[in-house]
Amino acid sequence: MQIELLDTFLDLVETRSFHRTAERLDVTQSTVSARVQTLEAAVGVRLFTRSRAGTDLTTEGLRFETHARMLRRDWNEAKRAVAPTGEAAAIMRIGIQNDLADAYIGDLLADFRRMFPQMAFYIEPDYSAQMCADIVAGVHDFAVLFTPKPHPDLHFVTLADLPYRLISSDAETRAEIKPETYISGHFSAAFEQAHRTALPELIGAPLSVGQSSTIASLLLAMGGSGFVMAEKAAEMVATGRFKYVADVDAIDQPVFAAMHLRQRVSKAHRKLTRMLAKRFLRSDPARG
Template sequence: MQIELLDTFLDLVETRSFHRTADRLNVTQSTVSARVQTLEAAVGARLFTRSRAGTDLTTEGQRFETHARMLRRDWNEAKRAVAPAGEATATMRLGIQNDLADAYIGDLLSDFRKMFSQMAFYIEPDYSAQMCADVVAGVQDFAVLFTPKPHPDLHFVSLADLPYRLISSDAETRAEINLKTYISGHFSPAFEQAHRAALPELVGAPLAVGQSSTIASLLLAMGGSGFVMAEKAAEMVATGRFKYIADVEPIDQPVFAAMHLRQRVSKPHRKLTRMLARRLMRVGPASTPATAAETPEPAEPQL
C-alpha cells in the first residue's frame, strides 16, 4: 500500500496548499503533485481543483476524504497488530497530557496493568492537539487530554475536573501578588479563559509556562507566585516556603478521554474510561474515593 498517497491527500485537505504540504512532508512540490495525480488515477476521479485562490476539494474529493482517513487508520492498526509485542496478546498505545503524566503516570500505569494483565502498553506524554491528530490517524488508541479538538472521527468523554491552586513565596493575598514575579499557567484555553475572568490584573505576566511541573520547579528555584496542580501545591506549602493565596479560589481544569468513534463501544476503551474517571475523581475538587458501583458513567462533553 502506498500510504504516502493518503498522507499527502489528507495533508492537502488540511493545508489547501501544495507548497505548504510539500514543506510539511519534507518533499518537493512536484512530488506532491505527482502523488495527487497517482491517487486520482487510482480512484478514477479528480480530487482537487487548483486556482490562484488556493486548492479546494472537488465533490469526489469530499466523498473520498472519509474513506482516506479510514484507510490510513486501518493501515496503522494493521501494522501495529503484527508488530512484535513479546508475550502480550495486544498493545495499547496511549497518549496522556504532559501535566497528568508528571503527576499520575505511575499510579495510572499500575492500574492499567492490573486491569489488562495480558496487554502491552506504550505511553507517550504530549499536548492535546497532537494527541487528537494521532488518535484520528490510528497512531494512538486512546488519549487523556485537556482540550478536545472536535473532529467527525473522534469521540470524547468527560472524566473529571482537576483543581489548580495559587501559591506564593512572597504573598498571602491577591493584592500582594507581584506581577513581575508571577508565573502565568497556560495549561489549556479553558484554563486561560477561567484565569482571565477570575484574575484580570494578572493577565500579561512576563513569564508564562504550559506545565504545572515546570512552574513548580521555577517557583522552587526563584520564588514568586503561580498556579500548580493541587497535590503539588500541598507538597510545596508543607515545606513552609510557600503559602496559599487565601482569597483566590482554585481553578478547575477539565480532563477528557479521547478515542476513535469506532472504538467508543470497545470493551477495553470503556473499561479504561471508567477506571480513569474513578482515579481522577478522587483528586477532584469535591470528590471522595468511590467504588466501581458508585461511580456514574463518565459523561460526553458538550462541544
C-alpha cells in the same frame, strides 16, 4: 496503494495548499503534485481543483475524504496488530497530556496493568492537538487530554475537573501578588480563559509556562506566585515556604478521554474510561 499517497491527500485537505503540505511533510512541492496525480489516477477521478484562491476538494474528493481517513487508520492498525509484543496478547497505545504524565503516570500505568495483565502498553506524553491527530490516524488507541479537538472520527468523554491552586512565596492575598514574579500557566485554552476572567490584572506576565511541574520547579528555585495542580500545591505549602493565596479560588481544568468513534463501544476503552474517572476522583484533594 502507498500510504504516502493518503497521508499527502489528507494533509492537503487540511492545508488547502500544495506549498504548505510540502513544508509539513518535508518533501518538495513537485513530490506533492506527483503523489496527488498518482492517487487521482488510482481512483479514476480528479480530487482537487487549484486556483488563485487556493486548493479545494472536488465533489469526488469530498466523497473520498472519509474513505481515505478510514484506509489510513486501518493501515496503521494493521501494522500495529502484527508488530512484536513479546508475550503480550495485544498492545494499547495511549497518549497522555504532558501535565498529567508527570503527576499521574506511575499510578495510571499500575492501574492499566492490573486491569489488563495480558496487554502491552505504549505511553506517550504529548499535547492535545497532536494526540487527537494521532487517534484519527490510528497511531494511538486512546488519549487523556485537556482540549478536545472536534473531529467527525473522534469521541470524547469528560473524566474530571482537576483543580489548580494559586500559591506564593511572598503573597498571602491577591493584592500582594507581584506581576514581575508571577508565573502564568497556559495549560489549555479553557484554563487561560478562566484565568483571564479571574485575574485580569496578571495578563501579560513576563513568564508563562505550559506545565504544572515546571511552574513548581521555577517557584522552588526563584520564589514568586503561580498556579499548580492541587496535589502539588499541598506538598509545597506543607514545606512552609509557600502559602495559598487566600482570596483566589482554585481554577478547574477539565480532563477528557479521547478515542476513535468506532472504539467508543469497545469493552477495553469503556473499562479504561471508567477506571480513569475513578482515579482522578480519588486524586482530587477537595473531594477527600
